[in-house]
Amino acid sequence: MGDNGSVWLPDPGTALAGEVDSLFWFVFWTSTIMFAMVIAAKLYFMVKYKRKNEQEVPEPVEESKWLEAAWIVVPTILVLVVFTWGFDVFVKLNSAPPDSYQISVRAQQWSWEFSYAEGATSYTELYVPVGRPVKLNMTSADVLHSFFVPSFRVKHDVIPNRYTSVWFMAEEAGEYDIHCTEYCGTQHSGMNAKVVAVSEEDFAAWIAEQSQDLPPAVLGEQVFAQCRACHSIDGTPGIGPTLKGIYGQTHAFTDGTSALVDDDYLLESIVNPAVRIREGFAPVMPAGFSALSQKQLDGLVAYIKTLE
Amino acid sequence: MSHSANGSIHYLNHAKGLKSWLFTLDHKRIGVMYLVAVSLAFLAGGILAILVRLELLAPGETIMTADQYNQSFTLHAVLMVFAFIIPAVPAVMGNFALPIQLGAKDVAFPRLNLASFYIYLIGGVIVLSALINNRIDGGWTFYAPYSTSIGNGVLYVTAGVFVMGFSSILTGLNFIVTVHKMRAPGLTWNRLPLFIWSIYATSIVQVLATPVIGITMLLLFMEKFLHIGIFDPALGGDPVLFQHFFWFYSHPAVYIMILPAFGVVSDLMGTFSRHQVSGYKFVALSSVAIAFLGFLVWGHHMFVSGQSAVSSIVFSLITYLIGIPTGVKVINWVQTMYRGSVQLKSPMLYAIMFLFTFSIGGFTGVMLGVLAIDVHLHDTYFVVAHFHYVMMGGNVIAALGGLHYWWPKMFGKMYNEFLAKIAALLVFIGFNLTFFPQFIMGAQGMPRRYYDYLPEYTFYHELSTYGSWVLGAGLFLIAGYLIASFFTGKKAGLNPWGALTLEWTHTTTPPDHHNFHDTPIVTRGAYDFHLAKHLFEKGGEVTELDLGGDGASTHHAPVSNEPVA
Numbered sequence: 001m002g003d004n005g006s007v008w009l010p011d012p013g014t015a016l017a018g019e020v021d022s023l024f025w026f027v028f029w030t031s032t033i034m035f036a037m038v039i040a041a042k043l044y045f046m047v048k049y050k051r052k053n054e055q056e057v058p059e060p061v062e063e064s065k066w067l068e069a070a071w072i073v074v075p076t077i078l079v080l081v082v083f084t085w086g087f088d089v090f091v092k093l094n095s096a097p098p099d100s101y102q103i104s105v106r107a108q109q110w111s112w113e114f115s116y117a118e119g120a121t122s123y124t125e126l127y128v129p130v131g132r133p134v135k136l137n138m139t140s141a142d143v144l145h146s147f148f149v150p151s152f153r154v155k156h157d158v159i160p161n162r163y164t165s166v167w168f169m170a171e172e173a174g175e176y177d178i179h180c181t182e183y184c185g186t187q188h189s190g191m192n193a194k195v196v197a198v199s200e201e202d203f204a205a206w207i208a209e210q211s212q213d214l215p216p217a218v219l220g221e222q223v224f225a226q227c228r229a230c231h232s233i234d235g236t237p238g239i240g241p242t243l244k245g246i247y248g249q250t251h252a253f254t255d256g257t258s259a260l261v262d263d264d265y266l267l268e269s270i271v272n273p274a275v276r277i278r279e280g281f282a283p284v285m286p287a288g289f290s291a292l293s294q295k296q297l298d299g300l301v302a303y304i305k306t307l308e
Numbered sequence: 309m310s311h312s313a314n315g316s317i318h319y320l321n322h323a324k325g326l327k328s329w330l331f332t333l334d335h336k337r338i339g340v341m342y343l344v345a346v347s348l349a350f351l352a353g354g355i356l357a358i359l360v361r362l363e364l365l366a367p368g369e370t371i372m373t374a375d376q377y378n379q380s381f382t383l384h385a386v387l388m389v390f391a392f393i394i395p396a397v398p399a400v401m402g403n404f405a406l407p408i409q410l411g412a413k414d415v416a417f418p419r420l421n422l423a424s425f426y427i428y429l430i431g432g433v434i435v436l437s438a439l440i441n442n443r444i445d446g447g448w449t450f451y452a453p454y455s456t457s458i459g460n461g462v463l464y465v466t467a468g469v470f471v472m473g474f475s476s477i478l479t480g481l482n483f484i485v486t487v488h489k490m491r492a493p494g495l496t497w498n499r500l501p502l503f504i505w506s507i508y509a510t511s512i513v514q515v516l517a518t519p520v521i522g523i524t525m526l527l528l529f530m531e532k533f534l535h536i537g538i539f540d541p542a543l544g545g546d547p548v549l550f551q552h553f554f555w556f557y558s559h560p561a562v563y564i565m566i567l568p569a570f571g572v573v574s575d576l577m578g579t580f581s582r583h584q585v586s587g588y589k590f591v592a593l594s595s596v597a598i599a600f601l602g603f604l605v606w607g608h609h610m611f612v613s614g615q616s617a618v619s620s621i622v623f624s625l626i627t628y629l630i631g632i633p634t635g636v637k638v639i640n641w642v643q644t645m646y647r648g649s650v651q652l653k654s655p656m657l658y659a660i661m662f663l664f665t666f667s668i669g670g671f672t673g674v675m676l677g678v679l680a681i682d683v684h685l686h687d688t689y690f691v692v693a694h695f696h697y698v699m700m701g702g703n704v705i706a707a708l709g710g711l712h713y714w715w716p717k718m719f720g721k722m723y724n725e726f727l728a729k730i731a732a733l734l735v736f737i738g739f740n741l742t743f744f745p746q747f748i749m750g751a752q753g754m755p756r757r758y759y760d761y762l763p764e765y766t767f768y769h770e771l772s773t774y775g776s777w778v779l780g781a782g783l784f785l786i787a788g789y790l791i792a793s794f795f796t797g798k799k800a801g802l803n804p805w806g807a808l809t810l811e812w813t814h815t816t817t818p819p820d821h822h823n824f825h826d827t828p829i830v831t832r833g834a835y836d837f838h839l840a841k842h843l844f845e846k847g848g849e850v851t852e853l854d855l856g857g858d859g860a861s862t863h864h865a866p867v868s869n870e871p872v873a
Contacts, residue, residue: 008748009751010753020680020681020683023680023681024684027675027678031671031675038638038642038663039663039667042642042645042660042663042664045642045650046650046652046660049646049647049648049650050652051650052649053847054844055844055845055846057837057838058582058583058647058649058837059647059838060584060836060838061583061643061646063586068590071635072632072636075636076628079631079632083624083678083679085678085680086624086679087624087679087680089680090611090617090620090621090679090680090683091617094617142453143454143457144451144454144547148753148755150684150752151753153680153683154684155612155683155684155687156614156683157613159541159547160453160541160542160547162541162546164614177753177762179753179755180755181688181755182451183378183445183757184454185378185445185458186374186375188757188759189374189758189760190760284375
């Protein structure tokens with residue numbers, strides 16, 4: 001909840017989010033008033049017409065046609081108003097300005113990958129410039145996911161074999177939560193990231209820095225952001241084994257064999273995780289990581305070696 | 309004068325032994341067997357709900373792992389939706405009360421009725437064994453390709469749900485024919501109890517919608533074993549198509565769950581206000597209209613799924629066509645009390661509670677139908693709260709009202725009314741405490757089906773978990789005093805609520821094996837209390853049958869409880 005947010009809605013991070021909120025409050029207050037009227041009538045009748053004696057049998061009430069018409073007409077007008085209003089804002093939410101800055105988003109169990117036109121790639125942080133419309137072109141490598149930023153009031157499913165999109169224009173520098181909102185397996189609730197909105201200058205500087213050739217272990221550390229939902233680097237066991245100090249250890253597998261953790265084994269575990277399953281763990285690692293580039297894989301192996 | 313003197317013969321004791329139950333063709337006994345079965349499903353689903361809430365008491369791991377959590381909420385949902393809510397009111401109360409309310413000796417096809425029960429059990433066993441033997445997670449929606457990528461479990465669950473669906477189809481068919489062909493003389497469509505109207509509307513949906521599960525199952529099997537790409541993107545299929553199939557069944561299924569509740573609440577409001585149900589024809593016919601319109605709005609579950617924006621706009625508009633008559637019904641129920649004679653017995657408390665909880669479910673449904681707002685609220689706890697207000701606040705609360713209403717007639721025993729009022733209060737407080745905070749955290753952005761969550765949502769999750777304990781306590785209290793009523797309950801009279809439908813006015817308590825000795829003749833509408841003043845002349849509860857069949861007459865034919873040859 002932001003400083004300016006209400007109990008109900010988080011602080012709006014875009015102008016369009018503000019428009020969604022106006023509509024939300026209109027429906028909220030009309031509903032609350034109508035609900036209060038229904039409940040008030042109900043409580044009043046309960047008390048006023050409480051059975052006085054056991055013999056009483058009230059006569060039927062002549063129903064007023066006007067009153068009945070009012071119950072149908074007034075709510076119909078109200079819902080047509082909110083329908084039209086909701087339609088209008090929905091069209092805006094679905095119409096990215098043509099000059100939007102475009103970022104490719106690839107979702108996979110259980111991480112996000114954000115690729116920028118300039119060649120940079122990020123994983124847990126989606127950098128965007130403040131004050132410029134940003135359009136995300138999204139697709140999934142495995143199952144359905146859904147991209148949701150509560151502060152921006154945007155959400156759209158991310159689907160394999162198909163591109164979908166959302167757009168937003170952040171108004172202020174800051175960090176905003178990203179959640180996956182379509183169930184995608186064990187670590188669904190860990191599939192989070194952040195929008196980091198920065199000024200145009202900071203954004204340009206970040207892009208320039210990211211697009212340079214990085215030393216393998218540094219690149220590997222960035223790529224490793226995708227692995228953190230399941231693998232710790234501090235020795236805590238998670239869904240998968242911790243990677244702290246594993247290089248050079250000998251691991252036992254569920255099929256009874258064991259092997260030395262060397263470069264080849266690390267590569268096999270990333271690209272083809274189902275081949276050998278470490279004792280005490282379930283075979284839940286997704287196969288999607290085979291899509292990483294050779295450079296990224298080299299970087300990951302180099303990074304894991306540094307985890308002592 | 310008492311017609312249910314000690315030693316009387318009725319449907320519960322006219323034949324004894326397990327076999328007399330397992331092979332019974334009596335709609336009342338089949339209703340009681342359904343009551344046992346759905347209560348067990350509700351108990352299992354409820355315990356899972358308590359465990360799921362307990363896990364969410366604090367962020368991170370509390371009592372179970374992520375996989376255990378994901379499978380628990382899935383099992384909770386499947387049990388509650390398919391094994392409990394869908395059959396609860398139609399199969400238990402419909403079976404017990406519908407034929408008697410019609411003045412019939414049984415349903416049109418008693419053997420088919422018994423077959424429905426066993427098909428339901430077989431389907432339940434298939435679903436349960438599939439859920440226990442396979443890794444199945446992701447909730448009751450089973451969206452492809454995730455659900456099909458984790459093994460064959462989803463195929464078996466769909467198969468089991470289809471078998472259970474067949475039970476619904478047969479029950480629905482049975483009820484439709486019964487309502488059309490077996491109404492007592494004088495029981496015109498305009499005199500039918502609204503409970504019958506709503507079960508009739510529900511039956512239409514059951515017969516028309518359930519085959520869609522069968523089609524989906526066939527497509528899933530074709531994809532799995534013949535590798536024809538239908539839903540799986542790896543084979544060139546379209547996962548969004550699965551959602552269309554799922555909701556094309558499951559949205560009408562929502563009406564299978566809520567329409568019977570409308571019927572129960574109508575009967576309760578009329579009886580305990582001793583007054584005509586306001587807008588009778590509107591309530592009756594709009595239920596049937598909703599049964600058909602319910603087939604045209606499935607896409608409102610899919611505003612952010614990737615279906616075209618134009619489709620979303622059309623679905624949003626049609627959704628309101630259903631919303632309006634539903635809202636008017638709520639007003640009708642409230643208006644029924646106007647200038648009535650309102651008696652706040654425990655069944656009526658549930659009807660009044662329903663007006664509160666179901667209205668919140670309805671208003672939040674309107675909110676979710678607004679395109680731009682739904683984009684933000686979709687798949688958050690706001691939706692979880694909304695459908696619990698409709699399914700539990702609507703169906704379950706009404707079912708509890710119906711259970712308290714028909715219990716004396718079913719078993720011939722009164723429960724402890726004081727405890728019943730305490731339990732109703734606990735259920736009301738517990739329900740709202742559990743689910744209202746979920747609206748707030750959902751609007752804040754808390755996604756559903758999350759094992760772990762950000763610390764800022766902790767407060768709302770705590771409230772919700774505490775609420776689940778209060779709600780659980782209320783429900784266990786109900787189970788306790790209902791069971792106790794068998795042993796210590798006061799003998800129930802013929803018509804303790806002063807109701808006017810035939811199960812109260814024309815048969816003994818509990819009803820005779822054949823319901824009636826003579827075919828009842830109906831001379832007034834189900835809620836024409838002003839034409840039945842003679843029943844209430846003595847005050848207190850009505851203890852005489854109204855076999856004269858003439859609204860103006862005070863003549864009462866004696867009834868014997870001798871077994872019928």
